[in-house]
Amino acid sequence: MITREKKAQILEFLEEVLPKTSLILLTDFTGMTVDHMKGLRESLREKFSDGARYMVVKNTLLRISFERTGFDVSEVGEDLNGPTAILYVTEGDPIEAIKIIYNYVRDNKIETVKFKGGFLDGKYFNGEQVEELSKLPSKQELYSMLVGAVQGPIRGLVYALSGVTRNLVYVLSAIKEKKE
Numbered sequence: 001m002i003t004r005e006k007k008a009q010i011l012e013f014l015e016e017v018l019p020k021t022s023l024i025l026l027t028d029f030t031g032m033t034v035d036h037m038k039g040l041r042e043s044l045r046e047k048f049s050d051g052a053r054y055m056v057v058k059n060t061l062l063r064i065s066f067e068r069t070g071f072d073v074s075e076v077g078e079d080l081n082g083p084t085a086i087l088y089v090t091e092g093d094p095i096e097a098i099k100i101i102y103n104y105v106r107d108n109k110i111e112t113v114k115f116k117g118g119f120l121d122g123k124y125f126n127g128e129q130v131e132e133l134s135k136l137p138s139k140q141e142l143y144s145m146l147v148g149a150v151q152g153p154i155r156g157l158v159y160a161l162s163g164v165t166r167n168l169v170y171v172l173s174a175i176k177e178k179k180e
Helices: 004-020 034-048 059-069 073-080 094-107 129-134 139-179
Strands: 023-028 052-056 085-089 114-120 123-126
Touching: 004 059, 023 073, 023 094, 034 052, 034 094, 059 073, 073 114, 085 094, 094 129, 114 129, 123 129
Parallel strands: none
Antiparallel strands: 023 085, 023 114, 052 085, 114 123
16 A cells, blocks of 8 residues: 555656656556566666656556646546556657557567557547557658658759769760861
8 A cells, every 4th residue: 555655756756747748658567577567668768768667657646647737637538447557758759669668568478468548749549549659650760751752852853963964074075086
């Protein structure tokens, strides 16, 4: 049983962290062993350092902290029933965090873990959308695609202009050879 002081500390912590998050993912962690939790947390720490965390939270404390920090609790609804752990991201790409937890659960064949839903940049999504979100490209991949799309026409123009110049040199060279 958690003491009142501990509950107050947890509420204070959540109320400080939740407004800064780009992702809050609610999961039913049933079936995860301590080793699974450690492994997942290590994977998150490797990628995000202190920018992401996976922790078990009492539903009542989570509901209260959502209400106090301006999240729409009516959207969460039944997600705050049963065992709940949250993955939150304060720094870094939230899609990358979703990929890490989704792939970890899939690779370790933890079939009892359920994704309940959550908030991505303040917008609610349900548990079924987690798989779709895990397949989205990360910010780095999107940046690469954007750079490639911008570079393509410029590169084509450079090749076209260099081709014209090259052909002009060939023509001038041929004229020079004829005159000699």
